[in-house]
Amino acid sequence: MRPFAYERTNDLVQAAHAGFQTGAGQTDADTQFLAGGTTLIDLMKLDVLTPRRVVDLNPLTAQHSAIEVTASGLRLGAMARMSAVADTPDVARDYPVIAQSLDLAASAQIRNMASLGGNVLQRTRCPYYRDPSWTACNKRHPGSGCSALEGVNVNHAVLGTDKSCISQYPGDFAVALVALGAQVELLGPDGPRVIAFDTLHRGPEGKPHIETTLKPGELITAFQVPAGAWTRRSLYLKIRNRQSYEFAISSAAVALDLDGGVVRAARIGLGGMAYRPWRSKEAEAVLTGKPLTEANAEAAARAALAGAVTHGGNAYKPELARRTLVRALLQTAAMEA
Ligand code: FAD
Numbered sequence: 176m177r178p179f180a181y182e183r184t185n186d187l188v189q190a191a192h193a194g195f196q197t198g199a200g201q202t203d204a205d206t207q208f209l210a211g212g213t214t215l216i217d218l219m220k221l222d223v224l225t226p227r228r229v230v231d232l233n234p235l236t237a238q239h240s241a242i243e244v245t246a247s248g249l250r251l252g253a254m255a256r257m258s259a260v261a262d263t264p265d266v267a268r269d270y271p272v273i274a275q276s277l278d279l280a281a282s283a284q285i286r287n288m289a290s291l292g293g294n295v296l297q298r299t300r301c302p303y304y305r306d307p308s309w310t311a312c313n314k315r316h317p318g319s320g321c322s323a324l325e326g327v328n329v330n331h332a333v334l335g336t337d338k339s340c341i342s343q344y345p346g347d348f349a350v351a352l353v354a355l356g357a358q359v360e361l362l363g364p365d366g367p368r369v370i371a372f373d374t375l376h377r378g379p380e381g382k383p384h385i386e387t388t389l390k391p392g393e394l395i396t397a398f399q400v401p402a403g404a405w406t407r408r409s410l411y412l413k414i415r416n417r418q419s420y421e422f423a424i425s426s427a428a429v430a431l432d433l434d435g436g437v438v439r440a441a442r443i444g445l446g447g448m449a450y451r452p453w454r455s456k457e458a459e460a461v462l463t464g465k466p467l468t469e470a471n472a473e474a475a476a477r478a479a480l481a482g483a484v485t486h487g488g489n490a491y492k493p494e495l496a497r498r499t500l501v502r503a504l505l506q507t508a509a510m511e512a
């Protein structure tokens with residue numbers, strides 16, 4: 176780990192200005208914000224993130240960790256801890272997909288430390304990104320190439336990639352947020368704004384080191400999940416190599432509004448498959464207005480993976496994703512809501 180300046184702040188506007196001066200918000204930013212530290216400190220120890228300044232947001236926890244369930248939806252402060260949200264009975268009852276995506280992530284210790292804001296901004300687990308002895312990694316070193324294209328890519332993405340980077344977005348919570356059409360509240364040096372969550376993460380677009388659409392210094396302050404007839408009948412299905420303390424190799428966030436057995440509306444997110452949190456409007460369109468049968472679920476899953484591009488080691492992934500989604504759809508349809 177390299178020397179860095181450490182600051183604590185209980186003033187959000189001051190934090191945003193501190194970040195603005197040195198370009199916080201991207202992989203190569205000189206300033207990083209510290210929330211739970213479970214991503215940031217790891218990557219600083221590995222010499223992947225090398226900020227000159229770390230601004231500790233923890234004095235802001237009390238002001239920005241509210242968990243509010245109202246008639247218009249769910250609002251979650253960005254400093255709320257993963258475990259606090261997962262353990263809130265109203266969230267588990269009205270938004271089970273949100274509670275489960277948090278509860279099935281990482282370990283109990285990490286969930287107690289980690290914040291929601293830090294969770295959605297966690298970085299890829301691509302082994303070449305996390306090990307600077309590999310010189311070719313466009314995400315770590317812009318323009319250096321991509322070691323995974325011809326290397327070990329068993330866990331890499333099959334959706335939303337390009338030749339500059341095929342890394343997979345590893346988080347679970349973000350998959351539930353994108354499926355439910357969430358919004359993100361931001362505060363930056365220019366003031367507050369609200370954006371659609373599915374515009375927060377960028378595609379690689381030849382510049383994978385620029386990971387988000389955050390402006391320099393911008394902080395996430397909260398997440399809003401709109402209420403919908405589908406949120407109670409929702410679930411997060413996570414497939415992983417072991418049942419605990421492991422990232423998804425495939426996951427599905429599903430929410431359904433059913434009229435009898437017929438789909439009035441479907442919300443579908445895929446995890447472990449894509450470069451960024453992935454919503455499949457193609458699969459949603461296939462299901463809308465149709466009975467939720469196994470055949471229709473399979474048709475939706477085929478539509479969701481129609482654009483998949485594999486690179487050798489990850490050739491198994493589209494079929495795994497199709498099976499994950501079919502199972503998630505049938506389980507969600509069988510729920511009492
Ligand atoms: P930090 O490490 O403090 O920050 C992460 C990044 O976000 C930094 O770049 C920081 O500058 C930025 N940041 C933090 N807060 C804000 C804010 N409010 N506004 C703007 N920028 C901000 N996650 C899963 O989803 N599923 C898993 O199965 C899973 N397994 C894991 C297993 C292990 C062994 C580990 C170490 C982690 C695992 N994780 C998993 C990831 C873990 O959930 C994240 O590390 C954690 O959620 C990050 O939150 P944090 O508060 O610690 O972020």
Ligand code: SF4
Nearest residue numbers: 301312321340341342
């Ligand atoms: Fe780097 Fe992306 Fe290639 Fe991994 S997949 S080596 S993160 S450029």
